[in-house]
Amino acid sequence: MRVESECGGSADVRAALSRLRRTSGLPVAFGGLRYGTGRYRISELTGARTAALHGLAVRHGNGLGGKAAELTRPFAVTDYHASAVISHEYDAAVAAEGLCSVLAVPVVVRRRVRGVLYGALRHPVQLGDRPLSAAMEAARELEQALLLQDEAQRLLSVARQPAAADPAAWEEVREAHGDLRALAQRVADPVLRHELLAACGRLAAASAPGRGRTEDGHRRTEGGPGRPDGPVLAPREVDVLACVASGATNAATAERLGLRPETVKSYLRSAMRKLGVHSRLQAVVAARRAGLLP
Missing domain, CATH: 1.10.10.10 (Winged helix-like DNA-binding domain superfamily/Winged helix DNA-binding domain)
Structure with a gap:
């Protein structure tokens, strides 16, 4: 049985989101890993009131997370629904959860985007350095966990x-x-x-x-x-x-x-x-x- 895949690692994603929420002060955090080609599935949520975002498939380049993945750098908007710098394929799910200010950070392992982490508020506030730094640190934590998984799979192939x-x-x-x-x-x-x-x-x-x-x-x-x-x-x-x-x-x-x-x-x-x-x-x-x- 091969347990590691692009959509695996749920425990590691949960740990990273827990850290993001705890250190950033943002009440909502969610994210997931890459699966297939150019898609990222939202598999874990913390602080959410609904399941609207769970299982959402985000395409590379689309929405806030897709743009962060495409640029391979963090990206944030003060008012998600009114933003003119992102596309709006996922507005319904974001609105159902009542989110407004949102940031997204790509998870990059060996120069390849393996996932996206999000932090959010339910009212419009310009997100400062603290939540951004916390999100980046959580992404780095997840990157290290994924590197461990990669090494584990290499050793399992030998075994x-x-x-x-x-x-x-x-x-x-x-x-x-x-x-x-x-x-x-x-x-x-x-x-x-x-x-x-x-x-x-x-x-x-x-x-x-x-x-x-x-x-x-x-x-x-x-x-x-x-x-x-x-x-x-x-x-x-x-x-x-x-x-x-x-x-x-x-x-x-x-x-x-x-x-x-x-x-x-x-x-x-x-x-x-x-x-x-x-x-x-x-x-x-x-x-x-x-x-x-x-």
Whole structure:
């Protein structure tokens, strides 16, 4: 199943709109991502009184959002319905929600417009620097989330490839496993996060097939991944071991996972104790034998 698409990422859009509304002082925020060619679907709303804007398909160049996408820069109008600088294909939906002053900010990832965010008031006021800056920051937040999704899909494509006999190719799979586990902690979309962790389970299972795993590669117990008769490690302990397996130092592991170096050491000591070993290298070898790492 491919969960990421141009119209995916609803959790990330919601988070960006929540930030926009909270920091801009604008009571209404809405937006969505690109789908198809030259179209953007309004998929998320906050502060709305009606569902008039929900599902609205905005074409590139049309209306306020379409113009912002076309110009690849923020655009605002004080009175949406009276504005002579935008087209008016969507006046009915805007009027149904009672909006007047509206701004739109494009979401640009790698020089490509991937979506549009809006903020609005229900009375005519010239929007100043504060709401514009807040909207731009929310767009940047969403851009980073979409970059994470893109990287997740790249790593998933590696994870879906059959295990290769070539040692160099197998090392690439192992590196992808570590990257996927680290990335999963930073992804807001729960569906995508589940797919990332499921891919991690499949990669770990590839080195030790037939060991009674669940669909997401975890033991059939509450404790965590591994074979049924093997040690049970906490997810964060596996995350740390995956980084260690790639050659990362404790400091690099901490930065990669968003943890403190002392916390990394604690997880590593706990994992070593559960695996019955006394060194980082032995821990990685034991984890691979237990089907916890590829």
